[in-house]
Amino acid sequence: MEFATVGDVLRRNAAAHPDKTAFVFGETRVSFAGHLDRAEQVARAIAAAGVALQDRVAVMSRNTRAFMEVYAGAELSGYIVATVNFRLAAPEVQRIVSIARPRILFYEAAFEPVVETLVGSGVQLFVAIGGEPAAWAVSYEDFVATADPAQPLASPDIDDILHLIFTSGSTGTPKGVMRSHRTELAVCNYFATEIEMQPEDRLLLMMPVFHVGHRFMQLGGHFRAAEIHVQADFNPRAILDTIERERITITHLAPTMVKALLDVPGVDARDFGSLKSIVYSGAPMPVPHLEHGMRVFGDVFLQLYGMSEGSATTLHRHEHRIRTAQDRQRLASVGRASRGVALRIADRADRAVPIGAVGEVQLRAPTIMKGYWNDSEATVAALHGGWYHTGDMGRLDEDGYLYLVDRAKDMIISGGENIYSREVETAIASHPMVEDVAVIGFPDAYWGEIVLAIVVARDPAPSAETVIAHCRSQIASYKKPRSVVFATDLPRLASGKVDKVALRRAFGRTADAAASSGGSPAPA
Template sequence: MIETLGDVLRNNAYKFPNETAYNYHGRIVTFGEHLDRGNRLASALWKRGIRRQDRVSILSQNTIEFMESYAACELAGYIAATVNWRLAAPEIAYILGDSTPRVLIFEAQYAATIEQIRDKLGFIELFLCFGGDVPHWAEDYEMVLATGDADGAPTRPLPDEIMHLIYTSGTTGRPKGVIRTHRGEIAIAILMATELGLIVSDKLQLMMPIFHVGARFLQLGVHIRGGSVVLHHDFKPAEIVETIERERVTMTHMAPTMVQAMLNVPGIEERDLKSLHTICYSAAPMPVPLLKRGLKLLGPVFLQLYGMTEGGGTTLHKRQHKPDGTPEDIKRLGSIGQAAPNVGLRIVDDEGRDLPAGEPGEILINTTSRMAGYWNNSAATIAALKEGWYHTGDVGYLDPQGFLYLVDRKKDMIISGGENIYSREVEEAVASHPAIMDVAVIGVKDDYWGETVRAIAVLNPGHSATEAELIEHTKTQIASYKKPKSVVFVDDLPRLPSGKINKVTLRQLYGAAEPKAS
């Protein structure tokens, strides 16, 4: 019976001991080998005094050692507390200071970053380094693992104990540690397997960061079915395409911008990518021109998932991607799908009252796969989990058939002249211009209007457009009061590890009102 993630490891090693669990740049790790090394690491940590529900932090890009660290926690009941490797040293210090791990397992390329903050990390008793030169204050990961026993640690987790402590992106303040239990992770694994139609012969390609729930949830989904993972250290478009062809990958996971980069790989039309039956995308709806291009080249492979660190929610299935369908079909491409099985979904106003179809309000989700709460933050937990429903902070509306349309974050909504303006609606209007490849909208403080709308836009290669042209174009798509008052052209938009646009950074860079003429 599978009740914890450790049970998944044991089940696969029992049933498929010689089958591939991970293919990491040609390095094959079988399910039997993965269980053995996970047990040995769990045992080695136990011998060093680490006990059930102690935190084990991991700072690394996608590596086999990262997955082994997860495995040790899954088997022994340690809490895996991941760290975003893109963060600056002070941000990493904050997360480690909040989670207070007893162990930090890190990739050697981050040794200098840890060195900067090591005087603030007195609670860490054991530093384990892999993948390069080991600093004098750390120990070699492989040497420590070799001290462990094949039988593993003498403890196993309980279903309602904590498995993950994964920090949010901090888009509305300090990052919050999201508590996820073994029971919740088994539920999300089953949901992923169901929604994606995963089977034992699937090969899932992952290049999104595994410290984040997007890649982690899909990995759990394919492994609960006994399929294999083709793991990449990071995202290199040409390498991704070559690997799909060579390894006969059946499924991959990308943000829409990554899909575009893959489709732009020279010679992709000549590649044999027929093995690929699903591209799961998230972070944003797929622009229709990009979707049409992908469908023409790859066939009906696109599926969208909507969720967050705190819990999963909706799916827009492959058969619902109809860019040449009816006007209703095309409109639904801008949705984030319908609620997955066993997911409760509501749209409510500020008083918690349910709203009718077509009227935007806060999105609430209730599912067994949602978080248990926030670490060291009972006030935020109470606010987020009122009456058993997770309050996402996202604003959206449902159509009569239950398709969910995401229009904004509650805190991203722009109020101009007393009118609510949803940034998503403006972004879609700007993006409909053929010269635009990517766009984000923010509010800019204004003495008269309160806020005005500013678009930050990326042009398609070989295209041009002026500020006045784009503003005029949006007036043909949305009400005039919603149009941008200013447009900033940039080469690229900053993004979070999930692939979502980082609007905190955009506000810091472009949120100041333009100087007034004297």
């Protein structure tokens, strides 16, 4: 069957499998027919509120049924869903809303204090998911009840935008990644094919649904009419219980989550015979953790490397083996170009470099974004020459395996979360007693990397704890440094830029000693 929009997948499933379970939210099971019915109600209520084709609505919520219904309404009727990371600080949320300019903001009641700062910002309607709504909001169920069953739904085009997935750039300015129905249909096929999803599969998802990882897995699963189990957040013991009880076949985890599951007492004695795939992404998994995982869960691991802007590589299940030294080495890679993906390593002049040389990872694929919302300069920079310029630095071996070696924009990956050093530097530099600051990633056995801040302080110098607390007040807590060291100055290149290679060389051991001694790690 040919699909013109993502909404056609939803309609196909409701027609072909009306009573089959589409979603499981705790004790609540929702059929494909039931999901379509609710999605149509939500879409009609949104239309009744004055939202037209390609207008934006925003969602700030954990993994709730309501979030999936708002997504599905957009699939059917053509409004755009702008995602808001609920872990962000109020100024960050305000910036995203000022860029997306949504007509409606759906928010989970737990995040009301941050959302209240948006009253008067131009958002026309606030809809509270769960709990008693504030005086300036309406409850989700009351809102859905305003739907007029006779109201026709708008019909989106395949090149209309479905999502604005927000991500922070190296300057700290959020960018809305425009993903169309066309790109998301390609995502449906990509994930379903690479992971070999089948209608009988049961997927367990707990990554935040504002992340493309969760959303893409859900789209791929429903492309195959599979059953999706959604958990609101990550609880290692509950995840293991669900895998056993529901006979889960596929799940998606960041490497740190895999480590947390392996640390649950008694994990070796559990029954994971139903599992066929543990998909991990965000960063390569430390090989010792991967070996442990393979002993406990079996030959089920599959790695996908990509980003909000598009998909890139796969390290398949059959490639997760340790028979030779080469096998072990390749476990540190992110695999080879996935089906339908063209990949090259290029220099600053966009010329392909030889095998083994380091350069920027560049991609061509049907899953690549349309561009950045209202940011033509960033779009041209990212997509010029017909290639998506990832900003990631890597090298290819003679068999096409990709090894990531650095990020051109100094991005830090901690626990599967992307953290941009410039954004953290800006937050720390706003403290009145900070003269200068540079932020780098430091290897960590659990998180993959932690944020290390090197600070040049004014007199009197703030403590490391003060710097961390100030940073937490400016940006999301997970972005704060976990270690702070002080220096008299920062090394610079001839261009005047901070020499971060020299910083990593000079302060790596210092940071390790400080963290191990308890001198300056961030509070939990």
